[in-house]
Amino acid sequence: MDERQLALIRRLADGRSHSGEAIAREFGLTRAAVWKTLRKTAEAFGLDLISERGRGYRLATPLELLDAERIREALSDAGRARLSRLDIHPLIGSTNSELMRLAAEGAPSGSVCLAERQTAGRGRRGREWVSPFGVNLYLSLLWRYPFAPSNLGGASLAVGAVLADALNGLGTEGPALKWPNDLLWRRRKLAGLLLEVAGESQGPCHLVVGLGLNLRMTAGQGSAIDQPWTSLETMLGTAMIGRNALVARLLEALLEALDRYGREGLSPFLTRWRAHDAYLGEPVRLLIGERVIEGVHAGVGEDGSLLLETSEGCRTFQAGEVSLRPVSTQAQ
Template sequence: MDERQLALIQRLSDGCAHSGEAIARDVGLTRAAVWKTLRKTADEFGLELLSERGRGYRLATPLELLDAGRIRATLSDAGRKRLSRLDIHPVIDSTNRELMRLAAEGAPSGGVCLAERQTAGRGRRGREWVSPFGVNVYLSLLWRYPFAPSNLGGASLAIGAVLAEVLSELDIEGVALKWPNDLLWQRRKLAGLLLEVAGESQGPCHLVVGLGLNLRMTAGQGSAIDQPWASLEEALYGVMIERNVLVACLLEALLEALDRYGREGLAPFLPLWRAHDAYLGEPVRLLIGERVIEGIHAGVAEDGSLLLDTPDGRCAFQAGEVSLRPLETEHS
């Protein structure tokens, strides 16, 4: 995205009509070039652009673009102290990839990367994370630890538990956690985490936490997602929440959680996780590569591993992907 495209989106982000003449004057384009550039920008970034005779151009849906000043102002003093940098990109390949690069260059704990759009956003197991412009939250956060990477085995559970609690405090009922790092609403994916770790085998190490949260994504924008999904606006039954305020709330919780995890480990976060466990007591299927293990979900162990009651007894697993067992297999 070039500066002119961004300026045009910022101009139209309020959802109000803006005359072509005024836009042309302000950005230094001819009226014909304004239309051509607007059309190209809308098509490239999946925005619905309306042209109204006698009134001008507007976006069908207003956008609240990310604003570093508003985010910082919403943080507490402690949150601002933990935050070392806050970068906002209109378009980036991957917020996680950017922070891993900065970490390798020596960036300190508390670095945050946000984007309006990702062109190569990633989920777990190499999946694409669908990242339309300006409607969701794509956030990555860097934190450094003095210990070995092996001590971060429970970090995804700690972070997921804290995020579930943040969303619950927004009066969203039914937020649930799917081991090890998905947040669900009505059994549909609301958010996902991607944690990446690097460092020396005995320490120190650094962790990049990537969060993708569906906020106002439409069915069309999410059509490429290959599993049931939900948006935060849907979970709030249409109540609007300020995107910058939401980001600040998420950062506040994440910064505190990563700091606390370094001092206390997973233990203080386990009660929260268990309170939001989506599949406790239910039949599930665990996929580990080509291997399929079925059992009754028996919660998580003190180290964060998944417990399954199987025909061979209770077993603990530290990797894999949980999915509900299809009902028809119950009768086969």
């Protein structure tokens, strides 16, 4: 990424008008080059640039760029103690891939990777995660455990439960959870989780939790998404929280939850997950490869497995093997 382009975006992030003369002086450009450079920068970052005669240039929508110091200051003492490393990238392929790489090099529990934009963001089952600059949240968090990777089968439900609770605490009707790792609001996708595990078969192991949360993404920026989606701004309206304050709130919950999961497993999170279950008691369709299994969603088991009432009785399905879709609506 061009450092001057990033500096220009930081200058315009406040949404106010900045004169061409001031920009030319600050960045060592000729007046004639200012518009061309700004337009090229806005196109590269996928931002809407407005030129106003006699006033200068501004972004159509202000940006709150991520700031490590502001995030740390908003954490509690316990949160800061659990947070061992906080990296913020203007541009990266994938925060999860970066943190898996750092984990292999020995990065400690509590390492966090954030990005303003991803070029190779990933969802479940190899799907692309649309990741425009500065308008969403792309966060990955590393935690290490002394036990075998097989003990992490319920981790996605634990993480989903604490995220739903944290977002629910923002003051409006909260999101629902779709097994095993999607957060919905009014049946539209608000956020997704991607959990990746590595380690020895008998332990130790490490877990990287990736979170993609739609914050202020416009319809144009989300046009490549192939399913109904929504954003936190749509959900909260005028009560919308700032990005750095939101990161701190979510990190506080996630760090505490991953620490607790290592000591107590899934059990303390199950009641919270069930309280947000999106499709409990509804007819659903499960996809396992090319197979389609229909039944009634009967909740989740003590190990986090999906319970499905079928014509053959109650069956269980493990995370990572199936996709859950309501029969009567489009795929979520």
